[in-house]
Amino acid sequence: MALEKNLAPGDSEEKVRRQTAVYVYEAPLRLWHWVTVLSVLVLGVTGFLIGRPLPSVPGEAIDNYLMGYIRFAHFSAGYVVTIAFIGRIYWAFVGNHHARELFILPVHRKRWWSELWHEIRWYLFLAKTPKKYIGHNPLGQLAMFCFFVVGMTFMIFTGFALYSEGAGVGSWQDQVFGWVIPLFGQSQDVHTWHRLGMWFLVIFIMTHIYVAVREDIMSRQSLISTMVGGWRMFKDDRPD
Amino acid sequence: MSNNVETFYQVMRRQGITRRSFMKYCSLTAAALGLGPSFAPQIAHAMETKQRTPVIWLHGLECTCCSESFIRSAHPLVKDVVLSMISMDYNDLLMASAGHQAEAALETSMENHKGNYILAVEGNPPLNEDGMFCISGGKPFIEKLKKAAEGAKAIIAWGSCASWGCVQAARPNPTQAVPIHKVITDKPIIKVPGCPPIAEVMTGVITYMLTFDRLPELDRQGRPKMFYSQRIHDKCYRRPHFDAGQFVESWDDENARKGYCLYKVGCKGPTTYNACSTVRWNEGISFPIQAGHGCIGCSEDGFWDQGSFYDRLTSINQFGIEENADTVGMTAAGVVGAGIAAHAAVSAIKQTTQRKKTEEEQNS
Incomplete structure (x- = not known):
């Protein structure tokens, strides 16, 4: 961020791209990323086990609380991921301009569309060299919005709607999210959609990790280390 | 059927019920409604002063399981409900008269108590072929339902048929049966779903409406909260x-x-x-x-x-063949995984060939 801010207003983006390191992801954003990673991991595993429980435990019911603990972990992680997501939205307002990339697609910019096309060609092995990007490349940005932002919002709404059933009529969860259930039909429909949403996110995670590793190796900038340290490193000095 | 103005209490006394039994009944009803003992006098007062509410009970496309359930109510006993609490003016299952006589009773009641009767609907109207899949009294049920709904104070949708559509509205729904709230949109409808609903829930809803002269508190989907707020x-x-x-x-x-x-x-x-x-x-x-x-x-x-x-994990019909969320999700994840593997392989080959090319260029 600091380096970018040093630029004069007339300087082109190419000049920025010539620099070898740019501070992109600020600390709160990186923290949000890794908190979300952990929570989603917990949510995925426990959610899978709520739909398909483990084999029955022996002994008296009074001595066991396995399903209770699994559900507790699921609900807790759900709260963590939701609060983190709200914090992330807040950070889009107060953080640097890269923090807004997830939520606002610059569809009005011609350049974004041409770079999106270039990225698609790069992934179809039609373009020989990738371009350099400080933030997300347009294809990545589009995927993050369609899969992560939409997917996560869907899971938060359906998840809290299901949680409101246990919290009871009149609870704040019911007042805020209860309308979701009749929207889908009935509770069982929301359960099914929430399950499909889990698989949607599983597919997102698979792609996300693959693309991050691939870009880290094949693109002209750092990816994985950037989400740890915040700095985007470029591998060459060519501006484009 | 008649136009007299007997109160509940008068009817009960006429049937030989003592005041003591009447008071007991009021306490029991209060308990059945989940109310405190202090409500018993309130119920007694209501029953002493209020006229019996006329109820018109219609049967549409259904199996009569709601009525079968209703007549087995124990608290309150259904005979108390039917004979003392309400004036059951028309119910083609329970009434003694039949044919033209019964239809005449319906007409009279709708006319005399316009705007005051409760319409209880069991079953639902099929809309396909102008409603010809359910004929009642020589006419499509939909016409009877709409006419009866016009003068009703409130409407009770008995069972899953009237509330949601139930089996006759299940895919592919050849008769186009619809729940009653799809055709009656200008009256309050209380949904009492279940196939059938629990007898005590049915009589409980009626008792509540008569005692307090208002609808029970309903949830977002129109069901009485006192019986349908928990799973x-x-x-x-x-x-x-x-x-x-x-x-x-x-x-x-x-x-x-x-x-x-x-x-x-x-x-x-x-x-x-x-x-x-x-x-x-x-x-x-x-x-x-x-x-x-x-x-x-x-x-x-x-x-x-x-x-x-x-x-x-129930199956999802939209996928043609019956699959649940896990089979759909795992298949999609498998396809994407295979795609990623293939893409990674091509990427690796490209990376190696390009590296070799650059090395050759540098060497030459």
Whole structure:
């Protein structure tokens, strides 16, 4: 961020791209990323086990609380991921301009569309060299919005709607999210959609990790280390 | 049928019920409605001063299981409801008259009590072929329903048919049967779903409406909160086994004999709003889960189209062949995984060839 801010207003983006390191992801954003990673991991595993429980435990019911603990972990992680997501939205307002990339697609910019096309060609092995990007490349940005932002919002709404059933009529969860259930039909429909949403996110995670590793190796900038340290490193000095 | 203005109390006294029995009845009703003892005098006062409310009970496309359930109510006894609390002016199942005589009774009641009667609807109207799939009294049921609804004070939708559509509205719904709120949009409708609803829930709803002269508090979907605000699962006596992680794995296994939770064999208790696990059936004797079978979710919207009664993750009809969320998700994840693997392989080859090329260029 600091380096970018040093630029004069007339300087082109190419000049920025010539620099070898740019501070992109600020600390709160990186923290949000890794908190979300952990929570989603917990949510995925426990959610899978709520739909398909483990084999029955022996002994008296009074001595066991396995399903209770699994559900507790699921609900807790759900709260963590939701609060983190709200914090992330807040950070889009107060953080640097890269923090807004997830939520606002610059569809009005011609350049974004041409770079999106270039990225698609790069992934179809039609373009020989990738371009350099400080933030997300347009294809990545589009995927993050369609899969992560939409997917996560869907899971938060359906998840809290299901949680409101246990919290009871009149609870704040019911007042805020209860309308979701009749929207889908009935509770069982929301359960099914929430399950499909889990698989949607599983597919997102698979792609996300693959693309991050691939870009880290094949693109002209750092990816994985950037989400740890915040700095985007470029591998060459060519501006484009 | 008659136009007289007897109060509930007068009717009961006429039938030889003593004041003492009457007071007892009021206390019992208060208890059945989940009200405190202080409400008993209030109920007594209401019954002493209020006229019996005329009720018109129509049968559309249905199986009459709601009526079968209703006549088995124990608290209050259905005879008290039908003979003392309400003036059942028309009910083609329970009334003595039939044919033209019965239809005349309906006409008279609708005329004399216009704007004051409660319309209870069991079953629903089919809309296809101008409603010809359900003829009642020589006319399509839809016409009878609309006419009766015009002068009604409030409407009770008995059972899942009137509330949601139930079996006749299940896919592909050839008769285009619809729940009554799709055709009556200008009156308050109380949904009392279930296939059938619990008898005590039915009489409880009527008693509440007569006693307090208002509709019971309804939830977002129009069901009385006092009976439909919790799921079967929330009050199930097998719930401790669910929390412990103890399930019936297959029918007739050791766990089934021990009475473990029926979640894994498809019990719909966790997604079904009804009072079965508290009020139970047949004077509180039992309910499906207590009898060893999972709940089938009969009081929920479109329960016939929710796939098997015996699966936890139910199938999704939109995919043509019946698949549940996990098969759909795992297939999609497998396809994407294979795509990623193929893409990674091509990427690796490209990376190596390009590196070789650059090395050659540098060497030359």
